[in-house]
Amino acid sequence: MSREFGELILDLQNVSLAFGGVKALTDISFDVREHEIRAIIGPNGAGKSSMLNVINGVYRPQQGEIILRGQHFTRMNPYKAACAGISRTFQNIALFKGMSVIDNLMTGRNLKIRSNLLQQAFWWGPARREELAHRARVEEVIDFLEIQHIRKTPVGRLPYGLQKRVDLGRALAMEPSILLLDEPMAGMNVEEKQDMCRFILDVNDQFGTTIVLIEHDMGVVMDISDRVVVLDYGRKIGDGVPDAVRTNPEVISAYLGASH
Amino acid sequence: MGFFIETLIGGLMAGMLYSLVALGFVLIFKASGVFNFAQGAMVLFAALAMARFSAWVPEWLGVDSRLLANGIAFVLSGALMFAVAWLIERLVLRHLVNQDGATLLMATLGIAYVLEGVGSSIFGSDIYKIDVGMPKEPVMILEESIEGGLLINREDFVAALIAALLVSLLWLFFQKTATGRALRAVADDHQAAQSIGIPLNRIWVIVWCVAGLVALVAGIIWGSKLGVQFSLATVALRALPVVILGGLTSIPGAIIGGLIIGVGEKLSEVYLGPFIGGGIEIWFAYQLALVFLLFRPQGLFGEKIIDRV
């Protein structure tokens, strides 16, 4: 499966990250092109989640820089990343448990809200109109993810699979240009995985969103991603299209070691 | 110079009393994650019990010796504090497992009200004295090295000695006994400790008993210094900045935090007070803790909090 990739949109250069003495990432460079589905794989503790955390500024790398659409960032922070159109989902779902599904998705619209506190307090014209307009957009996401029936349920009460879906929905509500997915299919059964794959492909296809994805299920990764980067012990050991990675001897010994 | 050192030592002594109260906080927080606002009420309750028992015991048993009377009163008060600990675990904590911090904090405020109410119903609400025979008269020391010498309360020295003894006993208990190990395990992770067969409820009772004993000792020292009265319950509020300064989970933190706050209060009262008015010591401690929080949120010795996503 080969598709035309667009421009270089996100570029990490020589990023290193350490927690005290523990090196989570060592001198990693990798790039993401517009519109592609880019997968990050590697054994547990390889530094995959750290990588996403670096991209959207939750962690600050000691070395290296991030180039986002030609703009250089040595220090990213989550808010800047969000403003730049990066949104993400979390490995251990980080939804707002006390809020309903709708409210969770509405928080995704937060950056686009212009009315101020006073207007909101008085339910003044602009605030009300905005609230309605964003509600309509959120309903589109709800339709897209087929979660109409749970819109008013507090997310804390939802089963795991649906929570994952709402987590994706909240990220989508931001209308991101880059979507980071941290193990979106972990702990799901086959059917749920199929649904999730379909959503990811649809998002990529319909909205042209660039997707960076961490996943353990090799079948899924090889099927849906355009390019794959492989990490092991915080180092990059392979990078390329799925077929090339699959046959890379270093990757096989490090990652798929058990199978040969 | 002599005056400065005297102020300093006075501060250290006051600080040591804060340390004792803070120690109770830390013990309970470590083992059960409960921020125990009732610690002050426990100090009051224990002190009331001690004061009244030591007065009643001679009447009941006809014992003449003050030492014996105090000894019996101490044992009785200790037993009472154990009973209180057991009741608290039975009636309150057991039903609040897995609730969040705010709920537990409220519950301990409730406990504080009940303890104050029960304490003053049983023991009365007048001002009482505890006399455990601590030497009262001050002594002069270091007359040759410092001009004018230093005037030190002997009572303070005895108190400091008792406090040091108590802390080392606690340290031994925590580090060297099996129960201490279990306590530390519970402190690290409730569920993991439970899954390897440590009985959570019993651990909690033990830790509240220990905190009760600490409260008793603190109550006796405070009581014999300043008398037992209702305002003793507010020492909890005085000791809070100490816990923040030292770190909520650190026993050495409680001790050193207490000393710092004690010294800071005294010095600020003596050297800052004349410029901005009296009575500053209570908020001074809090501002100190507050500023400290901004730069080192986990306290001096607390564990660093790392967020994982």
Add this chain to the structure above:
Amino acid sequence: MLYRENGQFKTSYAADQQIFAIAQDRWAILAIIVFALVGVPLLVDEYLFRAILIPFLILSLAALGVNILVGYCGQITLGAGAFMAVGAYAAYNFHIRIDGLPLLVSFLLGGCTAAAVGIVFGIPSLRVRGLYLAVATLAAQFFTDWVFLRVPWFTNNASSGSVSVANLQILSWRIETPVDKYLLCLTILVVFALLAKNMTRCAIGRQWMAIRDMDVAAEVIGIRPLFAKLSAFAVSSFFVGTAGALWGFVHLASWEPAAFSVDRSFQLLFMVIIGGLGSIMGSFFGAAFIVILPIALNQFLPAIGSVFGVSISTAGVSHAELIIFGALIIFFLIKEPHGIARMWSTGKEKLRLWPFPH
């Protein structure tokens, strides 16, 4: 059977976003407000106004403010009493130092001052959370206690240390009788409650709740913790400060710093926890519970004692009050940690299905 939403279909998002989406609720609330405005003044005697209704209204307002901070934004505060004090003393100073300043403006300025102070003492929340923050807010409490006691400027150099106000007047309406005071407090409370409800169902409310539930995720989604937390502190302190001004001017008329001591802060926190965190209704329930309980105990304990042939002394009553109060708080926390508001909503849930619950 009457409580049904059958047949009430919503055809627009606007209809779905109403404060009371069920018609019966709308009518019930309207009826309660009308009754409170018209019926209560006709029916109730002066003692009830002074002892229960006015304190209830003012403390509800303060609880509302505390609930915004604690219940919605998840930042525990033990310093609410301090912000009441700031509101009261600021309003007092505006009132006596600026001639002809309308009373309501003084109140609101008092609230604004409290908001500013709230922002300052909210800064630690950017670094610490939970119980550490609770202690940081105590710093505000003890500092204001001291300032209003020791700095004579704030009390207009009053020799006794207590300040008093008299002859309250809004336009031509002289606020003298308890009924006047009650109506003033009620009006302010209704307006503020509406504002609070609007904020909590809008973007700002969602920001607060997001910070409360999962602050890292909130930041990733583009919520600035700085703005969200400090705005919660500001709005909360504004409410609490206005309540403080009302408490001083309308309820007490003359007061000392002790009126806003740390006990008041605890009391307000009790209200929101017992009433229900993160619930506007809960603030009212909590305030009602805390205001009525001691009065009820005071009335009934001697009566119950005499039934059993025991006469309970005044001291005994006050001790028993402490015990019962503490025990009830514990009981509530164990039985319903989500507060009276949760009981209320489960009750309504059941009523919707009654009499066929399956």
